[in-house]
Amino acid sequence: MSLRRPQVSVIAIDQAVNLCLSFLPVKQRPKIIGGTMKPAPFDYERPATLNAALSLLKDNDGRSRVIAGGQSLVPMMNFRVVRPDRLIDINRIAELDYHRIEGTELVIGALCRHNALKESKIVKQACPMMHAAYEWVAHGPVRNRGTLCGNLCHADPASEMPAVVLAANAVMVLRNSAAQREVPVGQFFVGQYETATADDEILVEVRIPVAPTNEGWGFHEVNVRKGDFAIVAAAATMQKKDGKIQAASIALAGVGSHAIRLPKAEKALLGGNADNAALREAAAACAATVNPTSDIHGSAEYRRDLAKTLIYRALRDARDRCI
Numbered sequence: 001m002s003l004r005r006p007q008v009s010v011i012a013i014d015q016a017v018n019l020c021l022s023f024l025p026v027k028q029r030p031k032i033i034g035g036t037m038k039p040a041p042f043d044y045e046r047p048a049t050l051n052a053a054l055s056l057l058k059d060n061d062g063r064s065r066v067i068a069g070g071q072s073l074v075p076m077m078n079f080r081v082v083r084p085d086r087l088i089d090i091n092r093i094a095e096l097d098y099h100r101i102e103g104t105e106l107v108i109g110a111l112c113r114h115n116a117l118k119e120s121k122i123v124k125q126a127c128p129m130m131h132a133a134y135e136w137v138a139h140g141p142v143r144n145r146g147t148l149c150g151n152l153c154h155a156d157p158a159s160e161m162p163a164v165v166l167a168a169n170a171v172m173v174l175r176n177s178a179a180q181r182e183v184p185v186g187q188f189f190v191g192q193y194e195t196a197t198a199d200d201e202i203l204v205e206v207r208i209p210v211a212p213t214n215e216g217w218g219f220h221e222v223n224v225r226k227g228d229f230a231i232v233a234a235a236a237t238m239q240k241k242d243g244k245i246q247a248a249s250i251a252l253a254g255v256g257s258h259a260i261r262l263p264k265a266e267k268a269l270l271g272g273n274a275d276n277a278a279l280r281e282a283a284a285a286c287a288a289t290v291n292p293t294s295d296i297h298g299s300a301e302y303r304r305d306l307a308k309t310l311i312y313r314a315l316r317d318a319r320d321r322c323i
């Protein structure tokens with residue numbers, strides 16, 4: 001699925017346009033306010049089973065689009081950034097609405113809403129980093145509708161959850177009408193708003209290894225207002241043995257076209273002390289390798305500097321939470 005969209009988030013543009021127009025007297029406001037900003041015409045299907053949804057997606061040459069929470073897709077359609085011929089609404093497919101522990105994995109289905117995960121004791125225990133990161137994601141009404149899988153398929157470069165699932169070594173389970181495949185999260189995000197999901201596939205579930213009890217984690221973000229997308233966000237995990245770092249993961253959002261892992265800096269940490277100096281060095285090395293762009297929320301330099309500070313804080317928390 002390949003989307004090419006502007007650098008600035010569609011929602012930010014929507015909010016900015018509406019704010020500017022709200023200063024005009026009501027009679028002078030163009031009809032953009034009040035619901036006339038409509039998407040291009042589209043057909044609509046609401047299948048009751050996953051198999052039916054996959055059949056609808058088969059051979060559609062990318063003209064159909066899955067809709068889950070609609071919290072990212074609908075604004076994009078309203079701006080006519082995307083113009084699907086047909087929406088396949090998966091909201092009636094109850095079999096996709098779950099999150100549970102299966103063996104050593106936390107498994108999250110395509111229809112599991114953000115708020116269900118934010119409030120979940122299972123998530124808090126199995127992936128405390130995700131639980132903490134949800135404090136930063138959107139607002140209640142958006143989280144009531146929006147889904148984790150929709151969020152990951154949307155792949156906003158400034159979204160928190162892609163960084164979390166990267167740091168947590170998730171596996172993405174994609175299915176079409178003929179087969180199912182598992183994609184390591186490191187191969188899932190391939191560009192700005194672009195993932196490895198093919199046009200005929202649904203991300204049916206995300207599988208996240210349950211965090212070992214000796215693993216520490218950290219998540220830090222800077223954004224403009226509470227509930228906004230991140231300017232930069234950093235996620236990290238760490239395990240120690242005999243005082244030395246035995247395993248570490250570092251992921252960033254907001255510093256490029258999509259969320260990234262930083263394997264070089266992770267490797268450099270292994271076997272070393274987790275003192276503040278070592279963590280600062282790792283954070284500086286990460287910041288030196290990223291290549292952020294400037295936009296209305298911050299310059300590239302500011303983002304790089306944030307990356308350094310936030311990675312350090314995430315690693316420090318991860319170390320302090322290690323048993």
Ligand SMILES: Cc1cc2nc3c(=O)[nH]c(=O)nc-3n(C[C@H](O)[C@H](O)[C@H](O)COP(=O)(O)OP(=O)(O)OC[C@H]3O[C@@H](n4cnc5c(N)ncnc54)[C@H](O)[C@@H]3O)c2cc1C
Pocket residue numbers: 011065066067068069070071072073074110136137138139142145146147148149150151152153154156158159160161197201202203204227228229230
């Ligand atoms: C005001 C506002 C503030 C927000 N703030 C944040 C924020 O701070 N952080 C953040 O991360 N997000 C934020 N969001 C986005 C929110 O998290 C969305 O819920 C999420 O990005 C998309 O999830 P969805 O279920 O609504 O997907 P949809 O909008 O339904 O779909 C998004 C895209 O994913 C595809 N898709 C959906 N589900 C699947 C699937 N299972 N398989 C294959 N393709 C699929 C769709 O075809 C579409 O291309 C915000 C949204 C709004 C409106």
